[in-house]
Amino acid sequence: MTDPVLSLRSLHKRFGPKVAVGGLSLDVPAGSMLGLLGPNGAGKTTTLSMATGLLRPDGGTAHVLGVDVWRDPAAAKARMGVLPDGVRMFDRLTGAELLRYTGLLRGMAEADVTARAGELLAALGLDEAGSTLVVDYSAGMRKKIGLACALIHAPRLLVLDEPFEAVDPVSGEAIRSILRGFVGSGGTVVLSSHVMELVESLCDRVAIVAEGRILADGTLDEVRAGESLQQRFLQLVGVHELGEGTLSWLRSS
Numbered sequence: 001m002t003d004p005v006l007s008l009r010s011l012h013k014r015f016g017p018k019v020a021v022g023g024l025s026l027d028v029p030a031g032s033m034l035g036l037l038g039p040n041g042a043g044k045t046t047t048l049s050m051a052t053g054l055l056r057p058d059g060g061t062a063h064v065l066g067v068d069v070w071r072d073p074a075a076a077k078a079r080m081g082v083l084p085d086g087v088r089m090f091d092r093l094t095g096a097e098l099l100r101y102t103g104l105l106r107g108m109a110e111a112d113v114t115a116r117a118g119e120l121l122a123a124l125g126l127d128e129a130g131s132t133l134v135v136d137y138s139a140g141m142r143k144k145i146g147l148a149c150a151l152i153h154a155p156r157l158l159v160l161d162e163p164f165e166a167v168d169p170v171s172g173e174a175i176r177s178i179l180r181g182f183v184g185s186g187g188t189v190v191l192s193s194h195v196m197e198l199v200e201s202l203c204d205r206v207a208i209v210a211e212g213r214i215l216a217d218g219t220l221d222e223v224r225a226g227e228s229l230q231q232r233f234l235q236l237v238g239v240h241e242l243g244e245g246t247l248s249w250l251r252s253s
């Protein structure tokens, strides 16, 4: 196998007494689309933040195309496009201004930024919203402008935290098509999601995380092991059974 595009080794992160990520290792090969799954609080966002230079690990390493993210963050960040979860944007800019700012910050030529920004806004159904302040965007529009910012410099690795969350079905289809085309041309994607059907239809690799550790990692078929991804996920993570009388007050008498 050629060297992985993203390589995580023994990542650790603790918040006070809480171990959010406890020794997580993962390799993502070139040209693959990996779905990172896990229950709420499993450590997905913490892992992706450490992998992309947003949150310093307590231990372990992250390499992007062979570059150590924490020793040489500028070089590593130049190679990836990141859609973080819950990180504040410069939302007093319009969508078009935010894209322009992001492109110029990435060292792109003015003409390229203008051309790509227009294409991205149109592709994501944001052309009219290009002149609206991002602070006035809906949740789905914020996701889409964040994705556009991650794409504008044509990175070789995309790390996307819940890219389809709050996005309407038409835009969702456009994003799928963009990501498929990106991977088809040799790009690599890591995305987190809670939607099993989406991961099953889009990703060729899956990693399941719980309590900061990898429970399963491999091709979609390896992880599914003959079941649906939903069934396999529940088997690995455990079903949260509700007791007989739970919320009995909610049932009409």
Ligand SMILES: Nc1ncnc2c1ncn2[C@@H]1O[C@H](COP(=O)(O)OP(=O)(O)OP(=O)(O)O)[C@@H](O)[C@H]1O
Pocket: 015, 018, 019, 020, 038, 039, 040, 041, 042, 043, 044, 045, 046, 047
């Ligand atoms: N800044 C923080 N301070 C304290 N605890 C944190 C912080 N960030 C995350 N945690 C804790 O670390 C654990 C992992 O959180 P994380 O956000 O990585 O989970 P996640 O898998 O992305 O969850 P979700 O699917 O709900 O988005 C959780 O227990 C969370 O409460």
